[in-house]
Amino acid sequence: MNFEIVRRKCASLRQSLPSSVSWVLLLSLFVGLPAQVAVSPSANALYFGTGYTAAPAGNAGGGSQNGNNVCATDKVAVGVGFTVNGSNPGFGVYCRSIGADGQLVDQDQSSASNTTAVGGGNTKVFCGPGQVVTGFSFVAWTNVRIRCATPPSLNDDAQTGWGITYTSGTEQFSNCATGIVAGFYTRTGAWTDAIGAYCLPYSLNTLSYNVNGGSGSAPSSQTQTQPVQALTVATYSGTRTGFHLSAGIHRQMD
16 A cells, blocks of 8 residues: 555646645545554455465475365464375365464364365364464374464464374474465375475555655654554655645645
8 A cells, every 4th residue: 555645736826825834634535534643454264375385394205296175265273184104095184264363264173074184184183262373393104293383473372282193203393484384285294294384474465655755754664563553644744845735635736
């Protein structure tokens, strides 16, 4: 969103107004904007940015890389399934809908019965109520657990317990750097050799400013850190020759 000075040509007032005036840019467009502006996605959907694949967890065997398997639009992973020493299916995610506020539409305990499966697996691990998956943890062929957090802030990441009682093996991770797990990819042979997270970052809005030839510097741009976050519109004070602020309209003199 780019706010620029709104200009109206007023040649008839050339003689009656000073050639240079001081004004405060309240970032108004004919009518004043409120001081607190909520910049958010559409009310009926949470828009994510471009998905990306995190580095895989596990590097065993020599199986083939499989493509991304993803949740339906506006759904994210709340749990996973894993088959020990098997690959048909070797891994999967369980998906639930997320709302325009960045939170799960239903925030009860997730389970196989109230989610949509993509892929599968005999051993299942779910996040707690209201939480989503933000990463996987994997011991090749034998065990899995997940990293969960509460949206939209996602600032309480924590690992769940193991799907199966942990015995031994190297734990490896495939975590989203930003955003939420919304799918997976695997490398499989006879067994599942590696798993990777397919992640969706939030699509966040930015307010940017332009003094449009006025004196001084424009305020710094502001970007949301989570969906539906309110951004306070900055103020600016400066001068520009030939302009006069009147009734919320910036007028230009010839």
